[in-house]
Amino acid sequence: xxxxxxxxxxxxxxxxxxxxxxxxxxxxxxxxxxxxxxxxxxxxxxxxxxxxxxxxxxxxxxxxxxxxxxxxxxxxxxxxxxxxxxxxxxxxxxxxxxxxxxxxxxxxxxxxxxxxxxxxxxxxxxxxxxxxxxxxxxxxxxxxxxx
Numbered sequence: 763x764x765x766x767x768x769x770x771x772x773x774x775x776x777x778x779x780x781x782x783x784x785x786x787x788x789x790x791x792x793x794x795x796x797x798x799x800x801x802x803x804x805x806x807x808x809x810x811x812x813x814x815x816x817x818x819x820x821x822x823x824x825x826x827x828x829x830x831x832x833x834x835x836x837x838x839x840x841x842x843x844x845x846x847x848x849x850x851x852x853x854x855x856x857x858x859x860x861x862x863x864x865x866x867x868x869x870x871x872x873x874x875x876x877x878x879x880x881x882x883x884x885x886x887x888x889x890x891x892x893x894x895x896x897x898x899x900x901x902x903x904x905x906x907x908x909x
Contacts, residue, residue, distance in 0.1 A: 789831035
């Protein structure tokens with residue numbers, strides 16, 4: 763019979779370490795893309811061209827995604843926060859949606875976004891990642907005994 767949660771180790775599984783790197787890169791790349799987008803919007807406004815409102819909405823969503831990616835990357839391995847896994851999976855669903863939008867818009871870079879999103883979701887769904895992040899059975903709740 764197997765234990766519900768195998769003994770924990772201090773070393774995160776390779777899949778989780780890979781996810782951490784991907785999330786850091788995604789967060790940084792998104793912030794760099796936002797700088798480019800902001801410069802493009804400024805250029806258009808300076809030349810009296812119209813900028814659609816959806817540009818601002820997508821910019822705000824991208825900022826939130828970039829911050830969430832970096833926060834998840836910083837928390838997932840070092841602190842074993844359980845909430846990070848579903849948050850990162852949700853973030854990757856947004857990445858996949860952005861990829862589909864880019865493909866439909868004619869940008870082939872959307873294929874990379876879809877592949878990365880699926881890769882991260884698959885890595886986060888692996889058994890060793892679930893076992894490593896899952897709270898210990900019988901362990902006191904977070905913060906217990908800190909009074």
